[in-house]
Amino acid sequence: MGYPHDKKGSVSSPKSSTDGNSNNTGRLSYSSSQPQDSYDGPKRVLSHSPSTGYNGGSSRGSTSSAPGPPLPSRAPSTIHRNGISNVSGINRSFIPVKDEYREVYHDLTQIYKRKIKPLETTYNFEGFHSGPLTDSDILAKPMVLLLGQYSTGKTTFIKHLIESDYPGSHIGTDRFVAVMGGSESRVIPGNAAAVAADLPFRGLDRFGQAFLTRFQVSQCPNSLLDSMTLIDTPGILAGDKQRIERGYDFTKTIEWFAQRSDLVLLFFDSHKLDISDEFKNSIFALKGQEEKVRVILNKSDMVDQQQLMRVYGALMWSLGKVIQTPEVMRVYLGSFWLNRPPNVFEDCRALLDAEQADLLKDLRSLPRNAAIRKVNEIVKRARLAKVHAYIIGHLKKEMPAVFGKKSRQRELIRDLQGEFLKVQQIYSVPAGDFPNVTAFRQSLEAYKFENFAKISQPILSVAEEALSVDLPKIMKRFPQHNPLLELSQKNPFIGPPEPFNSLNTNMKSDLPPSYWHFSSVDRASAHPIFQSLNPIEGKINGSTAKPYLMGTGLSVEVLAKVWMLADWTCDGYLSEDEFAVALHLVRAVESGGEDALPSTLPESLLP
Numbered sequence: 001m002g003y004p005h006d007k008k009g010s011v012s013s014p015k016s017s018t019d020g021n022s023n024n025t026g027r028l029s030y031s032s033s034q035p036q037d038s039y040d041g042p043k044r045v046l047s048h049s050p051s052t053g054y055n056g057g058s059s060r061g062s063t064s065s066a067p068g069p070p071l072p073s074r075a076p077s078t079i080h081r082n083g084i085s086n087v088s089g090i091n092r093s094f095i096p097v098k099d100e101y102r103e104v105y106h107d108l109t110q111i112y113k114r115k116i117k118p119l120e121t122t123y124n125f126e127g128f129h130s131g132p133l134t135d136s137d138i139l140a141k142p143m144v145l146l147l148g149q150y151s152t153g154k155t156t157f158i159k160h161l162i163e164s165d166y167p168g169s170h171i172g173t174d175r176f177v178a179v180m181g182g183s184e185s186r187v188i189p190g191n192a193a194a195v196a197a198d199l200p201f202r203g204l205d206r207f208g209q210a211f212l213t214r215f216q217v218s219q220c221p222n223s224l225l226d227s228m229t230l231i232d233t234p235g236i237l238a239g240d241k242q243r244i245e246r247g248y249d250f251t252k253t254i255e256w257f258a259q260r261s262d263l264v265l266l267f268f269d270s271h272k273l274d275i276s277d278e279f280k281n282s283i284f285a286l287k288g289q290e291e292k293v294r295v296i297l298n299k300s301d302m303v304d305q306q307q308l309m310r311v312y313g314a315l316m317w318s319l320g321k322v323i324q325t326p327e328v329m330r331v332y333l334g335s336f337w338l339n340r341p342p343n344v345f346e347d348c349r350a351l352l353d354a355e356q357a358d359l360l361k362d363l364r365s366l367p368r369n370a371a372i373r374k375v376n377e378i379v380k381r382a383r384l385a386k387v388h389a390y391i392i393g394h395l396k397k398e399m400p401a402v403f404g405k406k407s408r409q410r411e412l413i414r415d416l417q418g419e420f421l422k423v424q425q426i427y428s429v430p431a432g433d434f435p436n437v438t439a440f441r442q443s444l445e446a447y448k449f450e451n452f453a454k455i456s457q458p459i460l461s462v463a464e465e466a467l468s469v470d471l472p473k474i475m476k477r478f479p480q481h482n483p484l485l486e487l488s489q490k491n492p493f494i495g496p497p498e499p500f501n502s503l504n505t506n507m508k509s510d511l512p513p514s515y516w517h518f519s520s521v522d523r524a525s526a527h528p529i530f531q532s533l534n535p536i537e538g539k540i541n542g543s544t545a546k547p548y549l550m551g552t553g554l555s556v557e558v559l560a561k562v563w564m565l566a567d568w569t570c571d572g573y574l575s576e577d578e579f580a581v582a583l584h585l586v587r588a589v590e591s592g593g594e595d596a597l598p599s600t601l602p603e604s605l606l607p
């Protein structure tokens, strides 16, 4: 019995064909522009499975995680029949067991509380941007969000990683589950989790009771969970019925979790590449966070090599339509079981093992990347708070002392763009650091400008110190190599985050000490060049910067080092300041030879 095909040539699973939810299962990959016969993997595989009992992974509602018995006739001669069980082919123990970045998080919390938060509270930052960060927001372990259609193997993947069940897990997850480390196994219901001061879920109450009853924290002692939190999400079914019955905005909750996650894993099943409208919307909600997204084409050993290639191609084609990134999305092929059944296709085993190893490597670099991301976010937030303070202080200054307050306030709101320009000139703030003028104008309506705080130099200086001294110092604690680079070298699908791939760290600086001060960096000349490279959100990536830097005539090895030094945030992009410093370093080499470059970036070169 094959799965019935819908009008678009997509394949409906038995589940979706019986629950009345299949109507909207638009397999995104097979819109009218796609030839209908472009991919028929699921049909072929499943048409072979009348007596297998294998349900395409659709045993939703069942309480057993065991798959149906595999079909001998489906198995090609390459299948191993040696009863392999619990074979991942990978040593999972190389995922870090302890979080070595605790100290970084602790110091970040102190810097934020003492030096940045006062700036936020003095100038009503919360009313314009977001509420103050709590300790648990900063101290939270790296989070991995798992997202996908129903029965794509998300829960099984978690069990595979932690090598056990987690409390309160069952097949057919109908709720959000935060799987976390803890001294004992327990389940914390959503309402309690959303008010717990030591859990990073306090903002979730905004999604209401309907959501909180569908949210739980599952804690258990587990070494992997000491380093990260895994978020299991409800399997997405097609159709309005499910969406309406949920009673909360699924896409918004996904957005909330994705913003706080360090990695988002999108799950697909090689048997059925459905992307329902709700899944599509959830993927759209990841916009702007594409660098965190990885795709897992799961159950890859349930199809043979030829079918797998076709599914892979179809998936890439589909993803290209939903996720608009300059880089090709990284897709891991795999089959993640706690206990792998014996009769699966083995013809791609070496590939699948290599892919699993890559994925685990990605997970292994998570604590470090998450710590860097957190420092980055605090830096971004502090810069925003600083500009915000300048704007609010400026508006206060523009108010009359006694008469005509209301009309002056209206005038200032109307000419807000002009006021932003004044602030930009008075305080030398880069234009890119300003908030969206329309949103800011709307928020301003709720305030009386005369009640705003005046510019307070002491509060601003303290925040400035955090930005120029404390936070760069924290960044220095991260070794000068970039694991993203290692990842990209292993990974033919994503471009290197830096444009160059070799590095010599033994160079010594012979230039006068004054050269290594940020004040000597020629930012004015760097500005037009940077702008001509079309920065996105104030940054340029490696592929944009590379042609320009190659034009300097320096060797790739030297430019590799220039990039490493200049990208002090280690995010694989250059901000305008980082770019100006990169050009400064290039000039150092041009005048002093290759040995002019220091082995690490002097602190004085940080803005």
Ligand SMILES: Nc1ncnc2c1ncn2[C@@H]1O[C@H](COP(=O)(O)OP(=O)(O)OP(=O)(O)O)[C@@H](O)[C@H]1O
Residues within 6 Å of the ligand: 056, 057, 058, 059, 060, 064, 065, 066, 067, 148, 149, 150, 151, 152, 153, 154, 155, 156, 157, 170, 171, 172, 173, 174, 233, 234, 235, 236, 298, 299, 300, 302, 334, 335, 336, 337
């Ligand atoms: N690698 C795999 N190969 C084949 N079948 C699998 C694999 N992983 C899981 N399954 C089967 O797929 C079904 C669904 O698995 P699981 O519950 O983990 O998916 P899920 O994505 O969490 O589902 P839901 O979203 O509905 O909660 C189960 O019957 C499970 O045994």
